[in-house]
Amino acid sequence: MIGSLVFLGAFYAVLAVVAATVACAAIRSRRALAAQQVDEIRWHETFHELPPSERQCRHVATGEFRYRECPHAFDCRICETHTRLVARKPLILRDTPQEEIFGMSFPLDRFYHRGHTWVRPEPDGTVTIGLDELGRRVLSSPDRVELPPAGAGLRVNGTAWRVHQRNADVRLLSPVEGQVVEVGGPDWVLRVKPADGCPDLRHLLTPEEVRPWLLREMERLQLALSPAAAPTLADGGVLVDDIAANYPEADWDAVCGELFLQG
Amino acid sequence: MDRQLIARRLPRCPARQFVLWLLPWTALLAFGLYAAGLCLVKGLNQTNMDNRFAFGLWIFLDLTVIALGAGAFFTGFLVYILKLKELSAVIYSAVVIGFVCYSGAVAVLLVDVGQPLRAWFTFWYPNVHSMLTEVTFCITCYLTVLFIEYLPIILKNRKLRQVPSFLVFEFQLHKLIYVLAGAGTFLSFFHQGSLGGLYGVLRGRPFAFREGFAIWPSTFFLFIISAVAVGPAFILLTTWLVSKISQRRLVKPQVLDLLGRISGLLLSVYVLAKTVDTLIWINRTSPGSGFPAWQYYSWNPFGTWILFAEIVVFGLIPALILLIPRLRRRTGWLVSAALMACLGVALNRFVLTVQTLALPTLGFDQFVSYRPSWQETGTFLAVVAYGVLVYSFSFRYLQLFPQERALEAAPAAEAEPVEEEPVLVGRYSL
Numbered sequence: 299m300i301g302s303l304v305f306l307g308a309f310y311a312v313l314a315v316v317a318a319t320v321a322c323a324a325i326r327s328r329r330a331l332a333a334q335q336v337d338e339i340r341w342h343e344t345f346h347e348l349p350p351s352e353r354q355c356r357h358v359a360t361g362e363f364r365y366r367e368c369p370h371a372f373d374c375r376i377c378e379t380h381t382r383l384v385a386r387k388p389l390i391l392r393d394t395p396q397e398e399i400f401g402m403s404f405p406l407d408r409f410y411h412r413g414h415t416w417v418r419p420e421p422d423g424t425v426t427i428g429l430d431e432l433g434r435r436v437l438s439s440p441d442r443v444e445l446p447p448a449g450a451g452l453r454v455n456g457t458a459w460r461v462h463q464r465n466a467d468v469r470l471l472s473p474v475e476g477q478v479v480e481v482g483g484p485d486w487v488l489r490v491k492p493a494d495g496c497p498d499l500r501h502l503l504t505p506e507e508v509r510p511w512l513l514r515e516m517e518r519l520q521l522a523l524s525p526a527a528a529p530t531l532a533d534g535g536v537l538v539d540d541i542a543a544n545y546p547e548a549d550w551d552a553v554c555g556e557l558f559l560q561g
Numbered sequence: 562m563d564r565q566l567i568a569r570r571l572p573r574c575p576a577r578q579f580v581l582w583l584l585p586w587t588a589l590l591a592f593g594l595y596a597a598g599l600c601l602v603k604g605l606n607q608t609n610m611d612n613r614f615a616f617g618l619w620i621f622l623d624l625t626v627i628a629l630g631a632g633a634f635f636t637g638f639l640v641y642i643l644k645l646k647e648l649s650a651v652i653y654s655a656v657v658i659g660f661v662c663y664s665g666a667v668a669v670l671l672v673d674v675g676q677p678l679r680a681w682f683t684f685w686y687p688n689v690h691s692m693l694t695e696v697t698f699c700i701t702c703y704l705t706v707l708f709i710e711y712l713p714i715i716l717k718n719r720k721l722r723q724v725p726s727f728l729v730f731e732f733q734l735h736k737l738i739y740v741l742a743g744a745g746t747f748l749s750f751f752h753q754g755s756l757g758g759l760y761g762v763l764r765g766r767p768f769a770f771r772e773g774f775a776i777w778p779s780t781f782f783l784f785i786i787s788a789v790a791v792g793p794a795f796i797l798l799t800t801w802l803v804s805k806i807s808q809r810r811l812v813k814p815q816v817l818d819l820l821g822r823i824s825g826l827l828l829s830v831y832v833l834a835k836t837v838d839t840l841i842w843i844n845r846t847s848p849g850s851g852f853p854a855w856q857y858y859s860w861n862p863f864g865t866w867i868l869f870a871e872i873v874v875f876g877l878i879p880a881l882i883l884l885i886p887r888l889r890r891r892t893g894w895l896v897s898a899a900l901m902a903c904l905g906v907a908l909n910r911f912v913l914t915v916q917t918l919a920l921p922t923l924g925f926d927q928f929v930s931y932r933p934s935w936q937e938t939g940t941f942l943a944v945v946a947y948g949v950l951v952y953s954f955s956f957r958y959l960q961l962f963p964q965e966r967a968l969e970a971a972p973a974a975e976a977e978p979v980e981e982e983p984v985l986v987g988r989y990s991l
Contacts, residue, residue, distance in 0.1 A: 302689040309698045312744050316706055319741060323734040327726065330733065336725045339732045343722070347960070349967035465564065555569035 337456025344561030345371040359510040401536030402431040406505035413471035426486035438540040466554040522556040593943020596936040607936040618933040624910035626662040632792030633659020634749035641742035665944035699752030757784025767850035769917040790827035794899040811962040825883025832876040875905025
């Protein structure tokens with residue numbers, strides 16, 4: 299009798315543990331949905347699915363590391379190594395207004411996200427968000443653009459807006475957290491009121507990091523477009539204005555996935 | 562639509578080619594379902610089993626696929642409990658293989674036992690003195706665990722993860738996966754063992770009867786060791802096979818090497834244990850039952866060759882190949898050894914299922930031969946086809962091999978990079 303109870307008890311206990319595990323996951327999911335953590339989770343999943351070559355620390359591009367995978371999903375605000383390196387060798391501010399790379403212009407009055415969006419602090423306390431020049435040339439002829447309405451909330455690395463082009467559905471990643479105030483400006487896409495008044499932008503690339511980062515981005519673009527693109531860029535030419543139109547045979551979904559960190 | 566379901570940067574064959582691949586397997590599955598339907602509707606008279614041969618092709622299949630499917634729980638144990646992170650490259654594939662093996666085994670058992678509408682009787686009126694009750698409980702529980710482990714892999718599908726609740730549930734479930742891995746390990750250890758114990762307690766069949774420890778005969782432990790030994794070998798074999806068929810690099814060579822090493826180590830332990838067990842059986846257990854062991858091997862085709870093949874050809878030799886690093890590094894040797902190990906466990910299950918029942922035990926008994934009917938064979942083939950279909954869909958639409966995407970971009974012989982101290986060549990000097 300005792301043996302039977304032990305036998306059955308053990309199995310029903312295991313079954314109860316399994317059921318409790320699933321229930322626990324369901325409860326946690328409900329809480330995460332209520333707390334609007336979807337963007338955070340999506341980025342976490344996307345980041346860890348990126349190939350190691352795309353998870354490289356920003357300090358690799360600047361030559362400070364030969365190899366280092368970012369352990370913080372590109373959130374340098376919580377990275378001790380980043381803080382230590384910046385303290386050891388502070389940023390050298392340049393007085394040039396913009397960088398010219400492969401015929402593309404990158405203004406240095408703003409901070410760049412590795413998903414090819416930028417953020418520019420405005421005098422009125424808001425920030426404007428836009429698509430950088432490389433991103434613009436890749437998504438130069440969109441079929442459809444989905445902008446968030448005024449009042450919508452943005453999360454760092456969450457979806458800022460969407461662009462549909464050919465077979466690609468691209469989520470442009472938000473560089474800051476805040477509330478959308480206005481959409482569709484002259485040289486920006488969104489005007490955002492930062493969540494905590496003065497936004498912490500340490501996770502974004504500074505103007506001084508733009509050139510080394512973009513050189514790597516051009517390499518990645520070549521690989522995504524390869525083999526056709528390799529000779530075009532290797533000879534030091536200028537990047538065409540509408541890349542999609544010039545590479546009709548390229549798997550555009552894969553190219554955009556690569557460049558805009560879509561996972 | 563098909564393209565939108567496939568993860569980015571995972572090249573897969575065109576949809577038409579995929580359909581052509583599926584067609585023969587679907588036809589085989591349809592044929593098998595018809596055969597299984599006949600058995601369910603008309604009864605077990607459709608098979609060549611009888612009161613003497615109560616276990617036939619189906620039980621052999623069940624025992625074999627359950628042993629081969631052990632790779633799922635054992636890899637889960639190594640990855641989530643022992644934190645052997647290198648094997649996370651094959652864990653999703655291992656879960657799918659485990660799910661296919663166990664669900665296939667349960668489906669065949671439903672046909673074999675019959676009366677599927679009364680399947681719940683075994684849980685409501687359990688015979689707690691039967692090893693089979695323990696097996697039924699464990700397999701059912703573990704299949705549930707495998708389904709729950711398979712769920713996050715399905716929800717990782719590119720289209721499904723666009724649904725926020727699926728994405729979040731998958732994420733949260735994956736965070737608790739170590740609990741399921743632990744439960745799976747507990748359940749698997751017991752049902753693998755009980756399947757072996759089932760034969761070891763057959764006093765009326767001295768060929769299978771074994772002494773043991775407490776209530777567990779030695780076959781209880783041998784089944785566990787053999788299953789954990791061939792589980793990694795089967796994962797290795799299937800990974801290599803899928804890589805060949807899809808013409809893709811799926812995992813780093815080091816992963817296959819590690820699987821081979823683990824399998825080799827455990828296989829050598831199994832061969833040692835099996836040898837000791839066989840010697841005890843030949844010299845003590847069998848004579849104690851009144852039967853000299855040589856007598857069992859005088860019935861053709863079950864000569865001593867079968868014992869030699871089981872222990873040496875498909876046991877010792879693959880174990881040695883997998884233990885020698887120089888041989889393991891050559892894909893041909895590695896894969897051949899893994900195949901031999903898998904064949905070895907299949908042979909072991911065949912011997913215990915078929916040879917045990919074929920041999921006469923009493924004075925008036927006769928040697929009985931058994932040949933499965935086409936309905937039995939059809940049901941057997943349906944399980945194979947089902948496995949291929951589920952795995953094919955999973956490979957195409959789910960990300961079974963996390964390293965595949967990185968290997969696509971990386972050169973073939975890329976060394977594992979290591980993080981270094983910052984070189985400080987001067988910031989932003991480029």
